[in-house]
Amino acid sequence: MRPFGLIRRRDFLARLISAVGALAVGWFKSPVRAWAGAGDFSGADFVGKTRAGRYEKFYVNYWRSLRRIRAETWALDVGGLCEAPRRFGLEELKALPAVTQTSRLKCVECWSAKAEWRGFRVPELEKLVRPLPSAVGVVFHCGDDYVEYLDRESLNNGRALLAYAMDGEPLTHEHGFPLRAVVPFKYGYKNPKAILRMEYVTEPLPGTWSKIGPYSVDGTILPGWDHPLDRGKVRRRIHGGEILD
């Protein structure tokens, strides 16, 4: 009886430990679970996180699935702390002085991918909306309910871009149609997509991921490791800030 009793006690203890472990994992993983469960809309009318088909060369993450945005009804609202808040249609934004730059985006998940982006610099937009001196940054409100903050110094540093085209074609819905931020010296979660509204604010605010996950508000790419998708994910060292190759 003793061995049998011993096994049962062991079995009981193992089950107890498993149950406590599962509860603990559930507790700590709750933001991730919330994210995984958030994208439960599907079908041709919706876009969301994907690595399939052409996107295996440039992964796509979204906070939630979103209905495809129609260019004819979309507009960018720029407001908050600025002298001349206003609404822009896509063609108005395309009429701003355009720039093309090749930039690699680096995800905090470790992968990175490179593309040629076309869009306009934030100072061109700021000439029209005239932010107040008290405005230190911009909160981006996106079509997938994602919210992200970027400081004005980063947005005006000459490498940040508000892009409407990628690799010579209009942005796909997956990559943020009709407008997305490209801030190549910050991790991907600081590059919001499918932007609906820009709000100038007086102080830094944590974005969606920084509020619930272990992601810094600043989001600068740190020295570390990279697994570039266009180079077979072969691991390499990166030196922090923008990855230039």
Place this chain on the structure above:
Amino acid sequence: MKGLFPAILVLNLACFPSIPAHASDAVEVPAGPFVMGDDADPDAAPRRELTLERFYIDSDETSNAEFAARFPRHAYPAGLDFHPATGMTWDEAREYCEQTGKRLPTEAEWEKAARGTDGGIYPWGNQAPKNPPHPYFSGLVTRRVGFQKYDVSPYGARGMAGSVWEWTADANRDGKKIARGGLWNLHLDYEHARAFEKIFAVPDRRFPFMGFRCARSD
């Protein structure tokens, strides 16, 4: 109760070593040869012997309070007076050192101060620590200067394998400045830099992971 306060005071003094008031508490690195570089790291190869004159290097990275005293526009979060200052350009770091009668260390000086004479991998020896150097977080978490327990070099210099990266006086062929001794990031995990590892950084950019310490010769 009367005896309680002195007892707590003695306990405090025993538990918490004196806080360095400033990073200009320098440690001496004697003249002589040391092993520099590593054959397995293309940026650090070859492993070779090099001889340096005696020099002194700050025991810790320059703190926010020290840097702000000379660069009043240096902003940092409240409560981090004695954490390493970061976000200065290479020129500002150099100027700070010159204002204090010192200079940025050369790459070779930095490496000798970190690993001693026998080519150790880390300042404390050859074993990577069991515990991760950083919490599960995508951003940088700095450590208060002077409080490192194991990240101490044979000469007593602290924080040379972790905390922030440090500008040195040297540059690579592309004109980027060489920085030493911070943390490598992989997703939300971190590892200490080996004493021979380096990064290259554009000198006029400000990085939240970049700080510095100063050095001087006789």
